[in-house]
Amino acid sequence: MKKWLTILVLIGTFVSAQAEPNPWIEPPLTTERNFPVPRPDVVPEIPAAHGSYPAYAIEWWYWVGHLRAAETDEQFGFQSTVFRRAAGPDAGDAEDTAQCGDDQLFMSHAGLSDLTAGRYTHVERIYRGGWQAHSAEGQLDLAAGPIMAMENGQGGFSMTVSYPDDSRLELTLTPTKPMVSFGDRGLSRKGADPAAVSWYWSYSRKAVRGQLWRNGEATAVEGVAWMDHEISSSQLGSNLAGWDWTAIQLDDGTEVKAYRLRENDGGMDPWSACYWIDEAGEVSYVYADRFEWREIDAWTSDDTGLTYPTSVDIVARHPDTDIIRTYRLRPLLDEQEFRGNRAENPYWEGACEVLDENGDRIGLAYLELAGYGGGLAAQLAQ
Template identity: 25%
Template sequence: MNNMKQKKIFSISALVVIAFIILIGGAFYLTLWAEATATEESEISAVLKREERTVFDPVLPSEHVSLPEDFRFHPNYQHEWWNYFAKLQDQDGHVYNVQWSYFRVAIDERDTRGWQNPQLFISHIVISRGSHIWREQRVARGGIGQAGMSNRPFRLWIDNWYWRALGTTPFPGQLEISTDTFGLELNTTTNGPFVVNGDKGFQVKHALLSVSSFSFSAPFLNVKGTITLNGQSISVTGSAWTQKEWGSGLIGEDQQGWDWLVFNLDDGRALTVSRYRQNGQVPHLFGTLSTRSGTVFNLTEKDFSITPMQVTSLANGRRMPLQWIVNVPKHGINLTTRISKSDMWQPFLIPYWEGPILASGSNEAWGFMQLTGY
């Protein structure tokens, strides 16, 4: 009799959990597809703002990024985000751009296993070649083995998508993505130093000190592997850029969104610049310039300017500044960007414009751009 009662209680609990997941998933997908009327503030802020009733570790200036230790999972913080950008070529010179993101957000601060685990995992993959684009998204709950991270050896996964390595860091490592229509297997190795952003990894992202994060990047990466498109396996080689960021509450109360551009310059330097926009205030600017020898320059609004030059209307009605001038006078950098494809709006659970860019001027450069809040 007790077993029957336990089974009945378990069944009711399971149904409640499933109903909750369906409700949350439905809300996400309503946001996802209601592009014509939804505002970016509700799409981005609803996920990245810190809830007052939750308690996560604060991002403090007294704490610093330590490598390789901080390749690990940071469950005490609300958010954790990996970005991987790659520019690849096949033997015929055709260019393939790869964008992969792996995002973790905690619904609350509980440390529980199973279906009550509060961690939500989201991963996106986008491959573009000329006017063609392939993309897919995976969403999973933590605590049930469907998604997660291990450190020894290093492994990120969601369903049958993996980043795995033999050691405790991602490099050398392999990104393996398989979908019903396309896939890839990319082996990535370092070709230069890791770069710690901000003040030893502590990066202010808002005029208020309370909105900050920890971050570091690997802008000097070599890639070799295969991309499978339309049933054809294509050997590719090229370069890549990876960034990891974590914190608690990455969006301020009045924040509209951000503009983030990363570049690999033809002289071997790597540049990243960000412009965080908020209502009633001038944008907050920050960036990092790094070299293969290990020299790192942290950039503030006094060191550079980033100016939108052209606004483009997308097919979904959004208007985006897709051309920019980036000027870093002290370091002799003046770049005018251009996009490869304008319609790179990514209609994911966390939606934004993201795609490859090229730049010319003081240097020739390739890179990627991410725009939110428009």
């Protein structure tokens, strides 16, 4: 019996070892280019966590949200992203006060989906750190091209995003749930490369109020938003062609975040993950082996000719309840393709509704489909 028990334990150990396809990989202190790599077990402190980490190679602040006009039926979706890229590992040594600096590069992407009129507006700008773009340390004070965001002194952020034809959004975003930190020991991993980790801090739900200015007239809007702030020095493994990512805000007050890292050969990278955030802000997650990303339908862009799987079903087994959940994402507007200044790297980022198995709406989501026009890995590798 004892022998069988030993064998069973051994077999059990082996099986349980096999059942953990995403073991902990200790990240190095620096990347090959000597950028610091985010450390594990770092607890983000407010407000410094909102500010910039200039020594790290790559950083972005990302907001998506769903708005409705307070007095009409109009509905909107918005996406505002500021990317920062450091010139070199010494970029964060001292503050670059030059008006045309050469330490940091900023790229801003602003998209606005008018879901009622069926119109999508987007703008990209690239600036060096200086008078046209900056990100302060210690708190959120960010400006890059058309996007400006800062602490408003009342626990939230104020954000102004300018669009073509003198349109702009002026929003106040106030977290309604605590900030979450994704990943094992506070590190979100995107690949097997030891340095492929990031601090990934999000507000999964923020109340939004503000105004949308169009043709000199303001429309009061309100809604809900999601914010990500990610800091790393190396992201994707070179085996990756791109990613599909979604932030789901369910009507029951919980959120789901999922992303599929697509390998060059078409498979799903094992570090793909699905996260649940409950009402209290507690996070549970599974990796690729415990959820599926099913492409249901696609849309082809007339401008770029690229085809995006914009209707997807995410089927995941909740790690705590073991219940299989199905989230059906359907785009609220087909044409939400973000095309930058050059034709090199368009992606689809759009507002979606979330349906359950029965086809009933259970929430809203933003879906991002990147890398369908070419390899993004080189863009984000350091």
